[in-house]
Amino acid sequence: MPFVSMASTKNKVDGSIKKRIYDFLQKLQVDDTAPGLHIEPMKEPQDRRVRTGRVTQEWRAVLYKMEVPGEDAHYVYYGTWHHDEAIRIARSTVLRLNPALGTPEFEDRGAPQTPQEDVAPQQTDLPSGPEAPPETPPEEPTSGESASMEPALEGAAAAGATTATVPWTNALSTGWTADALHEQGGINPDLAARALAATSQAELSAVIDDAPESQGLVLLGLANGETLDHVREDLHLSPVEEGAEFSTDQQVVDAIRRGSAGFAYVGDSDEELRTALESMDIDRWRVFLHPEQRVYAEKSTNGAYRLSGGAGTGKTVVLLHRARHLHRKNPQARILLTTFTKTLTASLAENLRRLDPEISLVGLGEPGVATLGMDQVSAQIVRHASPEEVDAAVERVLGAGRNRLSRRVGKTAELFDAAVERVRPDLPEELTAPAFLDQEYTTVVLAHRITSERDYVRVSRAGRGTALNRAARQQVWKVFAQFRQTNQLDDAATFPELAVIAAQILRDRAERGEPLPVDHVLVDEGQDFHPGHWMLFRALAAEGPDDLFIAEDSHQRIYGQKITLSRYGIHVRGRSRRLRLNYRTTAENLAYAVSLLSGDTYVDMEEEMERSDDYRSVRSGPAPVTIAAADVGEEVAAVAARIRGWLEAGHRSSGIGILVRSEKALTDVIERFSAMELSDRQGPVRLVDARRAAQLRPEEIPAMTMHGAKGMEFECVAVMGVGEQDMPARWTLNRMPEAEHQDVLMRERSVLYVAASRARDELLVTWSGQPSSLLPEM
Structure with missing residues (x-):
């Protein structure tokens, strides 16, 4: 059975033709000699490997047939155009490996000087009856x-x-020449000259839009002042020795399988083919992962891993692909994919289904991928725990006293105000503000599982902006004690308390040698979680390969407080990287x-x-x-x-x-x-x-x-x-x-x-x- 790879092309086709393209490529995966496909070579093409295939009588696909020793044929799908345009593109375009970048790319070398009719329109083999060719979509x-x-x-x-407007400087203009960009950076000479002449981001973007994807990304990095070595490292580019006029088929196929920018390896998977085709025009990111993203979606880690990056850099995309990768690697693995809010959690589930409709979406602790918010996770762990487990965890986290945890306290401001009114602490007004007390309670008291005034007076408050002496801490503790007593009488707990209690239940089970509910935890929007959540993250999965993968952006911290992962037993030193390319x-x-x-x-x-x-x-x-x-x-x-x-x-x-x-x-x-x-x-x-x-x-x-x-x-x-x-x-x-x-x-x-x-x-x-x-x- 032939293998198929797809290029992230810029041509547009409407929805009716997309279905025909899918049918064509699906048949190609089964048998490339099927008569209805009309896979035909060109006369005097610039690249002898180019083929066209009939999608409909009006539309033809342009493909490149790679012959790899010991394997079935491998077709690289370039795109689908109206008949005459497809013939022109097929005759003039070469698929080659850029030696300076080690990536495949298409190069238009122009049609041969003596044009010939290559493939004449033939009678369609589709069911008889008139077919109205779809209109060419207007240029957007x-x-x-x-x-x-x-x-x-x-x-x-x-x-x-x-x-x-924000000032922009073209760093290419200092330190680079057109010849250097071409010889060292693998940039087409014409594109190099235009990039050097760019005086605005818009002008540079126009050059990048015309360039093969890898060349465009290299230009973008260099124009932002990065070194060529740094750009190559980010994009995982490896120069290769330039050989014959055309790169060997093995070189091209190997580069695509490694995840070259602008290509997706579909193989013989019908599911991958459908997902790739559906995503090509409007949601390319779901399939055509940038190499900077792909490595994090698929790499195996020796422990917890942290991936940071600004808004739009694709952190969530990486998590979705990583969830699918881990599931395919081991269908019995129990994977938790989580984020901070219910709305975002639902979005993760929706996009995961869109990426892979066949993926198993399950409940917590079941083989497959569970998409749950962390407050849901806390509640489920506590609800399914034995009364003895709950009592032991409550005593360890909240101190002596029974609490059935039957009620959840969402907004705590009124409770803290009531506690202050009842105990009337000798404190300045700003230290009795509900917002301050809530943060102090969550980030210090719960984070250290403090259950007594004695422990609170001694505990480190590193990271807290307001200093508290011993006397102030004693007064603040009176408020916390009253707050806890009120909740205890109501069998109530705050959501952060519930998370710490759930973490304690799991920690106690681990000490008894009992299994934990999750093998892999994938965290999105990590900057917004509170200490109780991080304690639960660490407790959910045993430490080991691929246990925790955290995506976060400290610039988007709009809910949580400043967090240092190592304080919660999560060590990522040496296993932390940053995405910088905004899509x-x-x-x-x-x-x-x-x-x-x-x-x-x-x-x-x-x-x-x-x-x-x-x-x-x-x-x-x-x-x-x-x-x-x-x-x-x-x-x-x-x-x-x-x-x-x-x-x-x-x-x-x-x-x-x-x-x-x-x-x-x-x-x-x-x-x-x-x-x-x-x-x-x-x-x-x-x-x-x-x-x-x-x-x-x-x-x-x-x-x-x-x-x-x-x-x-x-x-x-x-x-x-x-x-x-x-x-x-x-x-x-x-x-x-x-x-x-x-x-x-x-x-x-x-x-x-x-x-x-x-x-x-x-x-x-x-x-x-x-x-x-x-x-x-x-």
Whole structure:
């Protein structure tokens, strides 16, 4: 049976032809000599291995037949075009190995000087009857050509509209010549000259878009100031000796199987073929993993592993592929794929099914992949534990006293306020703020399983911003003791308490030599978990190969506190890497989002400084737009005008996101937009929040809080209400000790960074009155 690989091509076909392409390639996998396929060579092609095959009478596939000793034929599928165009491409295009990069790529060398008719249209072998050939899809404008770049803005807000540009420097212009780029970097001479001449990110992106994928990624890295050795290491490129005019078939096939950028090895798997084809046009990332991603999806680790990276760098994609890889490697393995919120957990399950419909989605502790939130995991472990196990764990975590844990305490602010009112501690007001007490209790008391005043007075509080002397700790402990007593009487526990208790149950079982419920734990959005979760992560799976794999971005920490993994028995020193290539956001939007982080220093989970200045994007588009309005009404009118422009330019309603800071602001925004007509074609548009996003009708535009947008992406995003009265949110600083303010402000920056980085193509940032101090000065 022939093997098949697929190239990530830039040609577009409509849905009706995609089904025919799948049928064609599926038959090819079974028998490449089947008469209906019409696999035929060209006359006088530039590459003797090229073939075309009949998809329909009007459409032909272009393939390259590789002959590897001892194996069946291996076809590299390049793409499908209308008959005449396919013949032209097949005759002029060569599949070769770039010796400087060690990767396959297609090169158009032009048609032979004496064109000949190669393959005449033949009578289709499909069922008789007229067939209307699908129309060629119109060329889609790039984001930089979108008609929505300069929409009409209504009222006085138009005067406040500005483009937010971030300075860009082409590092290629210093230290590189066209000859050096060609000889050392494997860049086509024409592309090298154009790249050196680029004066903006948009110009460079145009060059990258024209280049073979590996060459484009090399240019991008070098243009951002990286060394060639560093770029090769990131992309896992290995130069090869240049041999004959054409690379050997074995070299090409081996490179594809290793995971070269722009190619997916399908082999003889019908499932892989379907997934690859369905993902080619709109969701290439699900199949065509960048080499920088693929190695982490498939590598075996000797213990816990940490993968960091900014928004849009593909951390979640790696986790999805890693879950599938581990499951295929051992179908009996018990895998937990988890993240922080219910919405994101559901998204993981949905995308995993989309990636591999045959994968086994199961419950905790069963062979297959369980997609659960960690609070669900905690509850299940406690619920299925024996009464004796629960009692022992409760005593170890909370101290003496029975607690059946039958109730969950979600919001703790009222309970802490009640505890303060009851014991009336001799403390400054800021030390009795619920937010401060909650963080102290979670990150210090629970993290160290403190059950007495004596232990709390002595414990290290490393990482906490506010210093507490012995007397202050004694007073704070009185509040915690009252808090625990109230919960004990109600048989209640907070979610962090439940996580620590679940971890203790598993720890006790491990000490008795009993099996643990999970073999592999895959963690997404690791920066948002609290200490109780990390204790449970460590307790779920025995230490060993591939036990824990953590994806996180400290710049997106909008829920959790600063965490050092080693304090919870999770050691990743030497097993930690960082993704830097952004696949979602345009370079202009990425630069703006990153600029929101300037002025603060972020620390990762290994207590190392977290960089944000070396993220890069393969895409370019219009610069973000900022609008200063006189009041909220004018702000909403300006955003409405922009949305009309996006809709008229062809953007989908569901591809537009409106993000605001708070639930109160969200309600106000929805009310103000509800009566507006944003599109003449679609009529009034009703905005919905994140809780109902899954039920969006095609004409509806989602509006949600910035927190609710975590993990989502949109073609166009309007980030509203970024004024000095709204961000940083005043309630986040209310009664907090001065020493904690910096951490709160960093969290607010992260919230804004998350919101801005949701935009794939176009970003709009608006405010009324004075702008927030968190916004960059452009």
